[in-house]
Amino acid sequence: MNELELKYGCNPNQKPARVYMEDGSDLPIEVLNGRPGYINLLDAFNGYQLVKELKEATGYAAATSFKHVSPAGAAIGLPLTDIEKKIYWAEEYGELSPLACAYAKARGADRMSSFGDFISLSDVCDVDTARLIRREVSDGIIAPGYEPEALEILKEKKKGAYCILKMDPAYRPAPVERKQVYGITFEQGRNEFEINRELLSNIVTKNRNLTDAAANDLMISLITLKYTQSNSVCYVKNGQAIGVGAGQQSRIHCTRLAGSKADNWFLRQSPKVLGLPFRDDVKLPDKDNAIDLYIGADCMDVLADGKWEKIFTRKPDRFTDEEKRAWLDGNTDVSLGSDAFFPFGDNVDRAAKSGVRYIAEPGGSIRDDLVIETADGHDMVMCFTGMRLFHH
Numbered sequence: 001m002n003e004l005e006l007k008y009g010c011n012p013n014q015k016p017a018r019v020y021m022e023d024g025s026d027l028p029i030e031v032l033n034g035r036p037g038y039i040n041l042l043d044a045f046n047g048y049q050l051v052k053e054l055k056e057a058t059g060y061a062a063a064t065s066f067k068h069v070s071p072a073g074a075a076i077g078l079p080l081t082d083i084e085k086k087i088y089w090a091e092e093y094g095e096l097s098p099l100a101c102a103y104a105k106a107r108g109a110d111r112m113s114s115f116g117d118f119i120s121l122s123d124v125c126d127v128d129t130a131r132l133i134r135r136e137v138s139d140g141i142i143a144p145g146y147e148p149e150a151l152e153i154l155k156e157k158k159k160g161a162y163c164i165l166k167m168d169p170a171y172r173p174a175p176v177e178r179k180q181v182y183g184i185t186f187e188q189g190r191n192e193f194e195i196n197r198e199l200l201s202n203i204v205t206k207n208r209n210l211t212d213a214a215a216n217d218l219m220i221s222l223i224t225l226k227y228t229q230s231n232s233v234c235y236v237k238n239g240q241a242i243g244v245g246a247g248q249q250s251r252i253h254c255t256r257l258a259g260s261k262a263d264n265w266f267l268r269q270s271p272k273v274l275g276l277p278f279r280d281d282v283k284l285p286d287k288d289n290a291i292d293l294y295i296g297a298d299c300m301d302v303l304a305d306g307k308w309e310k311i312f313t314r315k316p317d318r319f320t321d322e323e324k325r326a327w328l329d330g331n332t333d334v335s336l337g338s339d340a341f342f343p344f345g346d347n348v349d350r351a352a353k354s355g356v357r358y359i360a361e362p363g364g365s366i367r368d369d370l371v372i373e374t375a376d377g378h379d380m381v382m383c384f385t386g387m388r389l390f391h392h
Contacts, residue, residue, distance in 0.1 A: 001027050009038045028171035029142070033155050034163035036140060040118055042069045044142040047120030048167050050074060050227040055122035057195060057219050060239070063102035063129075064224075065117040070232075070247065072113035074224045075105030075240035076216075084108070087268045089284055093131065100128035105240040107136060110261050111288045118142070118163075125150045133157075137285060144169040193387060195222045200360060200383045204372050207381045213238075214335050214358040214381070221337030222360055222389060228339070230390040233347075235262040235354060236335045242266075243354070251340070255347045258336075259354040266331045266355070267295045267324060277313045286311065295319060331355035339389040341365040345374030352378045362388050 003020035004027060017038050021027055029044075036044070043066035050071060054062035060076035077098030085091045088108035096104065099121060107114045119133065121143040130150035133141065140163030141154065154164050178187045197215055199222070210218075217236040224234045228246045233254040235243035242265040245258030267273060268291060276294065278287055290311045293302040299318060302308060308315045336351050338361040348371060351359065359375060363384030375382040 001030075003027070004029075004031070004036075006038050006041075007035065014038075023174070028168040030166040030168075032146070032151065032164040032166055034140060034158070034161050036163045036165060039068065040140050040163055043067070043118035044120060044140070044165055044167075046227045047071065047118060048142050050223060051120045051122040052169075053195065053223045053226070054220060057223060058216055058239075061097075061099040061102050062122040063099065063106040064120045065103075065106045065114040066120065067113055067117055070229045071106075071224055071227065071241065071244055072117060073106040073109035073241050073244070074220065075102045075109070076220065077102040078105075078239040080104060083269050083274075086274055087265075089135075089287075090132065093128070096132075097126050097128040099123050099126055100132055103129050103132055107132075109240055109242050109265055110244070112292050113261075115285060115288075125154070127153065130154050135284065139163060140165065142167050191226065191389075191391075193226075195219055195226065199385050199387065202363075202384045202386070203381060204363070204368075204384050205375050205380060205382045207376070207379050210358065210381050210383070214333065217335035218337060218358055218360040218383065221335055222385070225337050225339040225389045225391075227391060230339050230392060232339045232391075233258045234337050235259065235351075235356065236337070237262075237331075237333065237355075242334070251338070251343060252346055252350065254338070255336075255350045259350055262331075262334065262354045263328055264292070264295060266328060267319075270319075270324075270327045272317070272319050272323065276316055279311060279313055282311055295324070328354070333357050335359075337361070339391070341368070341388075342371045343367060345370050347371075348374040348378065348380070352380070357381065359383070360385055362386055 006017040008015050009017040047064045047066040050064050051062040058076050062076050064074040065072045080101050088104045090104050116137050116139055118139050119141040124145035125143045126147050127150045130153040134153055142165040144167050175190055177190050178185055200215055221234040221236040224241050225232050231248050231254045233245045234241050235258050243258040243262030245254035248254040290302050332355045334355040335358040336356045341362050341364045343365050357380055359382040
């Protein structure tokens with residue numbers, strides 16, 4: 001199949017819409033179920049590149065949860081801790097496969113942003129992963145293959161209309177890519193730059209103790225940024241992105257946005273959140289929304305009389321700012337990647353508030369000395385990669 005007609009483009013008024021191979025070859029995907037949309041395919045192809053590179057760089061199965069052409073989460077298949085099983089609503093599933101662990105982490109890091117995601121997997125989708133996906137609100141999935149039972153589970157989603165794509169793992173794109181804007185064709189070489197451990201060898205801080213785990217996390221952050229709309233910053237811990245700040249005009253706003261998401265991820269692990277007394281009839285998305293409100297500035301939207309009764313069996317105590325700050329101070333050894341240099345030390349100061357100890361950024365600012373000095377003040381390890389990772 002060389003061409004696939006789509007219902008419409010980015011918006012319903014944008015017709016006609018299709019994807020096709022200009023060189024006359026077959027498309028590298030097979031539609032196994034449902035009907036993909038224009039944005040679905042943008043998410044699918046960007047997400048598949050991301051997980052493919054994560055697998056190649058780390059050796060672990062990988063998954064990502066994409067929304068509007070940026071990852072809401074990305075992770076490799078390290079085992080879930082008991083706490084992670086709780087915050088990702090995965091306790092009932094027992095021991096999960098590495099691929100299922102990767103998806104639970106990718107989906108669970110920022111469950112608000114992942115609502116209605118498009119999923120990309122590095123490996124053949126197994127039954128464990130399909131069972132996790134079955135209970136989530138999701139638009140579709142792309143993977144190099146599916147176990148027969150997993151495929152049948154996924155086909156049941158969205159009343160049989162769930163979009164399931166099979167990607168040809170042998171596909172290699174042309175070295176030059178093109179797109180049109182306002183009728184004008186843009187052309188550039190594909191970003192084939194390989195992100196590996198060697199990229200982290202230029203450590204510019206006094207602290208040079210880059211652990212293997214931190215190096216892995218920094219590679220995950222940089223590969224995630226390679227497929228995130230710029231400007232972007234990504235916080236990573238224990239093999240998963242815990243905060244992605246995408247598409248911001250200001251670097252500090254990227255750092256703040258991603259940092260606030262990383263903070264929310266860690267706050268969800270606090271005893272006050274884990275102990276929230278949800279009613280048995282409350283669905284997962286409503287639990288996620290309630291938690292997001294509870295740990296945020298608008299907590300009375302869920303704690304006010306007449307509202308908490310719809311969610312909880314009893315009214316929870318308020319999570320005070322002092323309690324939240326005390327809990328967040330326990331988050332340590334977080335890694336952070338930036339797709340371009342930090343122009344000021346304020347980014348490093350903000351990152352430190354979210355437990356960042358390791359940073360990878362291109363370097364090249366006229367204020368590099370100040371940025372390094374700020375990192376030294378927090379006893380951080382900072383690597384200058386020399387490589388910018390803008391993506392648009």
